[in-house]
Amino acid sequence: MKTRVFAQRLVAIAILAWAPAAAFAHQGLQSVAALVAPDVPTELRWVRNAKDAQEVRGAVAKALAANSLTVHDAIKVAHLNNPGLQAAYNELAIDKRPFEQDLYLAAQLVVRLAAETAKAYIRAVAAGQIADFVVQARAAADAEADLARRMAEIGNWSALDYMRRQLAYAEVTALLARAELAVGAAREHLARQMGVAAGAFSLARTLPPVPERPARADGLDTRTFAERFDLQALRYEVETQRGVLGLSRVTGIVDLMQAGSLRAPNADEASMMFQENTVPVFDWSESTDPLAEYTYMNAVHRLADAVVAARSQIRAAYGAYRTAFDLSHHQRGEILALRKRMGEESLLRNNGMLNSVFDLLGERREEIAAVIATIEADRDFFLAETALRYTPAVDVAGIVLSVDQTEAAPHSHGPSGH
Amino acid sequence: MVSRREAISGIGAALLGVAAVARSVLAQVPDAPSRDSPAFQPPLMPPNGPPYNPVVTLNGWTLPWRMKDGWKEFHLVAEPVIRELAPGMKANLWGYNGQSPGPTIECVEGDRLRIFVTNKLPEHTTVHWHGVIVPNGMDGVGGLTQPQIPVGKTFVYEFEARHSGTFMYHPHADELVQMAMGMMGFFVVHPRDPTQHRVDRDFVFITNAYDIDPGAKTPRINTMTDFNLWSWNSRVFPGIDHLAVRRGDRARIRIGNLTMTNHPLHLHGYNFRVTCADGGWVPPGAQWPETTVDVPVGAMRAVEFEATAPGDCAFHCHKSHHAMNAMGHDVPTMIGVDHRGVGRRIVSLIPDYMIMGERGMADMGEMEMPLPDNTLPMMTGFGPFGPLEMGGMFTVLKVRDGLARDDYRDPGWYAQPPGTAVREWTG
Numbered sequence: 101m102k103t104r105v106f107a108q109r110l111v112a113i114a115i116l117a118w119a120p121a122a123a124f125a126h127q128g129l130q131s132v133a134a135l136v137a138p139d140v141p142t143e144l145r146w147v148r149n150a151k152d153a154q155e156v157r158g159a160v161a162k163a164l165a166a167n168s169l170t171v172h173d174a175i176k177v178a179h180l181n182n183p184g185l186q187a188a189y190n191e192l193a194i195d196k197r198p199f200e201q202d203l204y205l206a207a208q209l210v211v212r213l214a215a216e217t218a219k220a221y222i223r224a225v226a227a228g229q230i231a232d233f234v235v236q237a238r239a240a241a242d243a244e245a246d247l248a249r250r251m252a253e254i255g256n257w258s259a260l261d262y263m264r265r266q267l268a269y270a271e272v273t274a275l276l277a278r279a280e281l282a283v284g285a286a287r288e289h290l291a292r293q294m295g296v297a298a299g300a301f302s303l304a305r306t307l308p309p310v311p312e313r314p315a316r317a318d319g320l321d322t323r324t325f326a327e328r329f330d331l332q333a334l335r336y337e338v339e340t341q342r343g344v345l346g347l348s349r350v351t352g353i354v355d356l357m358q359a360g361s362l363r364a365p366n367a368d369e370a371s372m373m374f375q376e377n378t379v380p381v382f383d384w385s386e387s388t389d390p391l392a393e394y395t396y397m398n399a400v401h402r403l404a405d406a407v408v409a410a411r412s413q414i415r416a417a418y419g420a421y422r423t424a425f426d427l428s429h430h431q432r433g434e435i436l437a438l439r440k441r442m443g444e445e446s447l448l449r450n451n452g453m454l455n456s457v458f459d460l461l462g463e464r465r466e467e468i469a470a471v472i473a474t475i476e477a478d479r480d481f482f483l484a485e486t487a488l489r490y491t492p493a494v495d496v497a498g499i500v501l502s503v504d505q506t507e508a509a510p511h512s513h514g515p516s517g518h
Numbered sequence: 519m520v521s522r523r524e525a526i527s528g529i530g531a532a533l534l535g536v537a538a539v540a541r542s543v544l545a546q547v548p549d550a551p552s553r554d555s556p557a558f559q560p561p562l563m564p565p566n567g568p569p570y571n572p573v574v575t576l577n578g579w580t581l582p583w584r585m586k587d588g589w590k591e592f593h594l595v596a597e598p599v600i601r602e603l604a605p606g607m608k609a610n611l612w613g614y615n616g617q618s619p620g621p622t623i624e625c626v627e628g629d630r631l632r633i634f635v636t637n638k639l640p641e642h643t644t645v646h647w648h649g650v651i652v653p654n655g656m657d658g659v660g661g662l663t664q665p666q667i668p669v670g671k672t673f674v675y676e677f678e679a680r681h682s683g684t685f686m687y688h689p690h691a692d693e694l695v696q697m698a699m700g701m702m703g704f705f706v707v708h709p710r711d712p713t714q715h716r717v718d719r720d721f722v723f724i725t726n727a728y729d730i731d732p733g734a735k736t737p738r739i740n741t742m743t744d745f746n747l748w749s750w751n752s753r754v755f756p757g758i759d760h761l762a763v764r765r766g767d768r769a770r771i772r773i774g775n776l777t778m779t780n781h782p783l784h785l786h787g788y789n790f791r792v793t794c795a796d797g798g799w800v801p802p803g804a805q806w807p808e809t810t811v812d813v814p815v816g817a818m819r820a821v822e823f824e825a826t827a828p829g830d831c832a833f834h835c836h837k838s839h840h841a842m843n844a845m846g847h848d849v850p851t852m853i854g855v856d857h858r859g860v861g862r863r864i865v866s867l868i869p870d871y872m873i874m875g876e877r878g879m880a881d882m883g884e885m886e887m888p889l890p891d892n893t894l895p896m897m898t899g900f901g902p903f904g905p906l907e908m909g910g911m912f913t914v915l916k917v918r919d920g921l922a923r924d925d926y927r928d929p930g931w932y933a934q935p936p937g938t939a940v941r942e943w944t945g
Contacts, residue, residue, distance in 0.1 A: 236867060239863060239866070239867060240867050242863070243860050243863045243864050243867070246859075246860050246863075247855065247857075247860050250855050250856050250860075251850065251852075251855050254854050254855065254856075256850060256851045256852070256853070256854070256855060257850060261850075443868075445733065445890060447868065447870055447871065448733075448888055448889055448890045448893075449732060449733075449846070449889075449890055450871070450874075451872070451887035451888055451889055452732065452844075452846075452882075452887070452889045452890070452893060452895060452896055453845065453846055453849060453874060453875065453879060453882050453896055454732050454844065454845065454846040454849070454890075454893075454896070455846050455848075455849060456846065456848070456849045456850055456852075457852075457864060457871070457873075458850070460864075460868055460871060461864065461867070461868070464867050464868055
């Protein structure tokens with residue numbers, strides 16, 4: 101798992117603390133790139149003139165020219181070329197949010213686009229790989245039907261026997277049409293992320309091997325608060341409210357790692373403002389605003405709620421990852437291995453004329469079905485791995501490339517939205 | 519109970535049997551000799567009691583006995599065994615004294631027999647003396663004439679062998695299972711007068727059948743008709759002993775049928791006479807000539823002939839599926855099916871696939887392809903002119919000049935005199 105530290109983020113923001121109102125337009129992308137670097141080492145470009153556009157076109161063309169596009173290059177192209185992301189940059193430049201809020205929003209968009217592109221890439225490669233095997237299954241059914249026809253023609257088989265085999269072929273043909281449609285749809289989805297045409301790139305024929313050992317879960321969900329951009333944004337909101345409301349006398353501490361429970365401050369904490377896992381509450385009489393308590397506590401509880409949700413999402417993501425890992429190995433090591441051995445035994449029987457070539461081809465089709473199920477299990481593993489990779493940074497489940505959506509994320513998703 | 523089990527072999531069988539008897543003469547129950555091999559055993563010359571001309575059990579043996587107070591005492595142990603059906607295949611069967619079928623019991627008309635039966639099976643059993651006329655209480659029908667012999671117990675059957683003839687023994691308790699698992703044996707009562715019905719070579723075997731899935735070892739006991747291994751004395755070709763006969767000998771072949779169908783057994787090269795059935799000897803005037811003796815289910819036949827002509831004579835069940843080993847009864851006929859274009863596509867999907875059967879199935883007899891474990895080729899065996907393409911109930915009667923009286927060894931292939939063999943017509 102990646103290692104990132106809270107301090108790194110604070111540095112990135114501190115550099116820009118002096119920025120003027122339209123800071124995002126001038127400094128935004130550098131800062132966003134620095135923010136997301138631990139999650140997505142990438143290149144961000146805001147295309148504002150013909151020269152920018154030409155450079156981006158060149159970089160995109162170079163990445164797409166490869167014999168098979170890598171997932172890293174797919175993400176790079178998406179970050180350079182996705183028109184929605186360009187729209188978001190412009191929107192952030194003209195909104196009225198503080199600069200820091202803009203940075204967190206932009207960082208979420210960038211990471212989410214990376215996650216969505218990676219998922220689309222995995223689905224597209226897997227769909228192609230599956231279709232290749234459906235082609236093989238159809239070839240097996242085709243050979244069966246062809247032999248059956250010839251047997252019926254010379255009187256070795258009845259029309260009924262022949263039609264059984266022809267029916268199997270017809271059904272596999274329909275399966276292949278669906279598999280090819282899935283390939284097209286998956287490529288289109290990936291193409292949309294990258295802002296290019298579906299025919300503009302070549303993909304690997306196969307998914308990479310699933311690792312032998314799973315990643316460990318140790319402490320994954322306790323790192324949440326430091327690393328999630330949505331939580332950073334909400335935390336910034338709390339801090340901003342404190343300043344606006346003029347609060348300074350600490351009367352309690354809200355522990356974000358304990359579902360926002362409130363306790364009395366100890367001696368050390370009485371003068372301390374914000375720490376990594378806690379936020380202070382104040383003596384409301386300090387403020388001239390009669391609604392200070394409600395305004396401030398609204399922001400605090402929204403943050404606490406989001407922390408609970410984020411930690412839960414990460415645990416769930418790890419659970420999904422771990423199960424997908426186990427299923428992939430089970431599918432390959434047990435189910436597919438058994439199918440292969442059954443195929444070998446079936447061939448031994450065929451050597452002894454104890455079964456027919458039709459049994460053999462039927463067995464082969466069953467084995468191909470197991471291969472396809474294995475590809476699906478591998479695909480599901482890499483999807484789960486992608487979710488696990490990005491969930492510590494953003495709410496991957498709710499991937500939507502829109503500034504407005506992200507702003508209201510903790511509310512719009514509802515209590516059980518994840 | 520059973521004090522010790524002797525493995526006996528070869529000519530020494532009788533002597534070993536004597537030695538075993540001598541050592542256990544004071545024991546109440548005689549030793550139960552056992553065999554761990556289906557190898558041919560020469561006839562057991564009677565070491566005591568009235569003289570007789572012993573039989574030869576194909577791939578089997580005769581059970582030694584001890585004489586005690588005027589009784590011939592035998593000891594059968596019913597037990598699970600491993601039987602080699604032919605080289606390359608072993609079956610988990612049930613049998614007696616180490617093998618299936620059990621040893622042949624030979625005795626003489628008028629002998630008083632005391633047969634101890636120890637049950638080492640996982641379930642109860644009995645022994646029925648098929649065709650032998652015995653007191654009702656000795657007939658071995660579980661529940662009807664006796665309580666079954668419980669696991670671990672020894673029962674004693676006592677009766678006089680009143681009629682000479684050709685008989686069998688087998689369980690009459692959970693009979694379907696125990697016979698499907700191979701429990702049976704031959705039972706010969708020789709005439710009191712050894713010159714009566716005398717022959718020079720007297721072969722015996724029981725036809726039995728098993729259904730063992732290719733790659734498995736244990737018969738499917740619930741099969742009723744679709745057996746895949748048709749055997750003589752739980753052996754299939756090429757595992758069945760040849761019948762070596764000296765030219766000029768009078769030969770007898772005795773057959774019992776404990777399968778679930780009849781077997782028309784056909785002998786090449788000779789016409790024989792049916793001389794005995796389970797009911798007794800056929801009077802000479804009633805013996806009828808045949809070259810195929812149809813042995814009904816649960817019946818015995820003996821056929822006799824003068825071995826006048828040397829040669830290698832096929833001897834087999836004439837139901838052609840019975841002269842094959844396990845085969846795929848659901849495999850469709852591929853003869854004449856044009857494989858052009860399709861074969862290559864199949865190989866691209868299944869690299870080790872080989873097209874077979876489009877000209878017939880003779881390929882099978884010539885090729886040695888890897889098969890499932892513990893599985894015999896459907897058709898196999900080689901003779902001097904090529905593949906024999908046989909299995910199951912098939913062996914060869916080999917009549918030769920100059921064999922020694924007790925020499926039953928395989929004399930090799932017959933050398934046909936020049937000008938007596940089929941030839942290609944070349945104009």
